[in-house]
Amino acid sequence: MPNEITIQTNIPENIHTVWKLYTSPEHIIHWNFADPSWHCPSASVDLKKGGVYKARMEAKDGSFGFDFEAVIDEVKEPTHLVYTLGDNRNVKIDMQESNQSTEVVVCFDAENENPLEMQREGWQSILNQFKTYVESKKTSHS
Template identity: 90%
Template sequence: MTKGLLKSKTFPMPNEITIQTNIPADIQTVWKLYTSPEHIIHWNFADPSWHCPSASIDLKKGGAYKARMEAKDGSFGFDFEAVIEEVKEPTRLVYILGDNRNVKVDLKETNQSTEVVVCFDAENENPLEMQREGWQSILNQFKTYVELKKTPQS
């Protein structure tokens, strides 16, 4: 039994991974920049060699969320797709990925900043730490983008 497990290339599911950041901006600004397609395309990638050429989101229960993620050199790309499960503007967004994994995004305003906490079910193809690093990198890109924007009118 153990021998078979050692040969497996997959990891048990579900494992929930939590990532977070603190952004020096008000919660309304953070919510807008996190949930608006015209902003998502500017931060939704883990590495500068990637980009997000298109995004759409229907912010209601049952609404669709889709973001195209591609390597800038055209070598690889995929559609990140989900169905919205819960929306509590500006504090909570929950969606379910195409493979039935849950993602919960919680925002909390604290002393002139907003804490963003993302909890997601790990997939079973890649090591947990690799997934954590990838999602954290995207969240870090988001933080940088918000810091550059900083105004609700942006």
């Protein structure tokens, strides 16, 4: 049984907006990378059981890139999403709203190639980018 890693953040926005920005390809491309030297040039999501989630992540200098792909196992909009990665690791995202903010909790099975802390930091960095993106959207609409 693989180790499970949990990361989380709290975003000062309603759950419906957070869900939309988390699951829509036109938004995913703006936040789905761990470091500013990377980007996500393309993404697609078929948001249903058996649907496919794909995102291309690349270093901006073109030195490295990879395709992140998963099959969606469960969708309960706007609170719950479960998918299985190509290497059979599971990822679970839960969202809960309270006091005009949304807590986002991501639990994922660790892989065996990199230290657990490195994996936690990488996924947390992506979640932090997401939070920053959501907050910037709120600011731009105010």
